[in-house]
Amino acid sequence: MTTEAISAPALASLLEQVARRIHSQGYAADLFPAQWSALRYLDSAPPQLRTAIDLARFQGLASGAVARTVRTLITKGLLVKAGTIGRGRAEQLNLTDLGRSILADDPLQSIAKALEILSPTERESLANGLEIAIRSTMPDTDEA
Secondary structure (H helix, E strand, O other), X not given: OOOOOOOHHHHHHHHHHHXXXXXXXXXXXXXXXXXXXXXXXXXXXXXXXXOHHHHHHHHOOOHHHHHHHHHHHHHOOOEEEEEEOOOOOOEEEEEOHHHHXXXXXXXXXXXXXXXXXXXXXXXXXXXXXXXXXXXXXXXXXXXX
16 A cells, blocks of 8 residues: 555445455355354353344344244354343354364454454544445434
């Protein structure tokens, strides 16, 4: 990269390239990108937020699509239902040993490793920019 200021469209293009590569790497271990995302979320979320509805909120997807993803991961032996949470019908989802084992080979780790060279200030700037980009893709938002 040059020290010259990068334009916003050029930055958006770079972000698109990264997103496409992450997406294509998400077909590893006989899983789809949404399934990898679900495993990552359920591995890192606090127990009370390890539900299909919280996963749907996190992913910004319809609950029906997420329910299919969860059913598939349960069928593959990567997730188990661990009982209901609170007064509702939401069921807590936990990774199985096999799920944790698969997650140990998460294709996203290569990107995380590459980002380790960034300074804390550079990471913060990148995170801020990515959060702005994420918010701009959410429905009913005025931020760009």
